[in-house]
Amino acid sequence: MPLDPDRLGGLTRSESGPGGQTFAVRRVRGSDKSYRCPGCxxxxxxxxxxxxxxxxxxxxxxxxxxxxxxxxxxxxxxxxERRRPTR
Structure with missing residues (x-):
């Protein structure tokens, strides 16, 4: 069965986040709710x-x-990583 690129986008991976802390990261297609982005x-x-x-x-x-x-x-x-620290 071939890989589905849309499903691969939903896999959780580890990345360095703000402050160098390790974060679990997942790309999602969207949802029915709105959210406030901490970046902007x-x-x-x-x-x-x-x-x-x-x-x-x-x-x-x-x-x-x-x-x-x-x-x-x-x-x-x-x-x-280019974001200015808030503290």
């Missing part, structure tokens, strides 16, 4: 393909890390 503080509109990322290690455990997931515009996630 703008809305990720419903139905917009985007990136969902969450820390792989969390002080309160794996479920807390998953609960901390954030929805990023794909371009904002790509530019995350």
């Amino acid at each position: 503080d703008q809305i990720v509109a419903p139905g917009t393909p985007h990136v969902v990322a969450w820390p792989t290690e969390h002080l309160l455990g794996a479920q807390a890390g998953l609960d901390d997931r954030r929805h990023w515009h794909a371009a904002c996630w790509q530019a995350r």
Whole structure:
């Protein structure tokens, strides 16, 4: 059976995120909800393909890390290392 590129986009992978922390990252096609992107503080509109990322290690455990997931515009996630620290 040939690989389906659309399904491969939904695989979770590990990437370095803001602050050098390791994040689980998944590209999604979009959803029925809107989200606020932490990269630009703008809305990720419903139905917009985007990136969902969450820390792989969390002080309160794996479920807390998953609960901390954030929805990023794909371009904002790509530019995350160029972002100025907020603190």
